[in-house]
Amino acid sequence: MSSNLQRVFAHDNILLVHNIKNILEREGIHCELRNDLMSSAAGEVPPIEVWPEIRVDEHELSLARSIIEKALNGDLSATSWMCMTCMEDNAPAFELCWKCGQLRPH
Numbered sequence: 001m002s003s004n005l006q007r008v009f010a011h012d013n014i015l016l017v018h019n020i021k022n023i024l025e026r027e028g029i030h031c032e033l034r035n036d037l038m039s040s041a042a043g044e045v046p047p048i049e050v051w052p053e054i055r056v057d058e059h060e061l062s063l064a065r066s067i068i069e070k071a072l073n074g075d076l077s078a079t080s081w082m083c084m085t086c087m088e089d090n091a092p093a094f095e096l097c098w099k100c101g102q103l104r105p106h
């Protein structure tokens with residue numbers, strides 16, 4: 001059994017990448033996280049080649065792309081939420097603050 005994984009999303013903000021992964025998994029898409037540098041030395045800005053990235057099966061690539069597109073550019077006015085820790089606005093689909101990692105308040 002072989003699956004051909006394709007990169008669907010990459011960002012230097014690991015929290016953002018984790019949010020996107022959560023969203024995709026909620027939609028039933030199997031994701032693989034690569035280059036998760038969360039546990040490596042803090043303070044270093046990794047070069048773009050080692051940005052954390054999400055890979056999905058090539059058959060789910062276009063579906064995954066449209067889900068990400070919707071999550072990032074959805075109806076912000078309706079349901080975006082503000083992190084009570086750092087006061088940053090977060091996209092409606094995010095479950096963690098993309099900036100500081102705080103869980104979404106209920």
Ligand SMILES: [Zn+2]
Pocket residue numbers: 083084085086087088097098099100101102
């Ligand atoms: Zn925050």
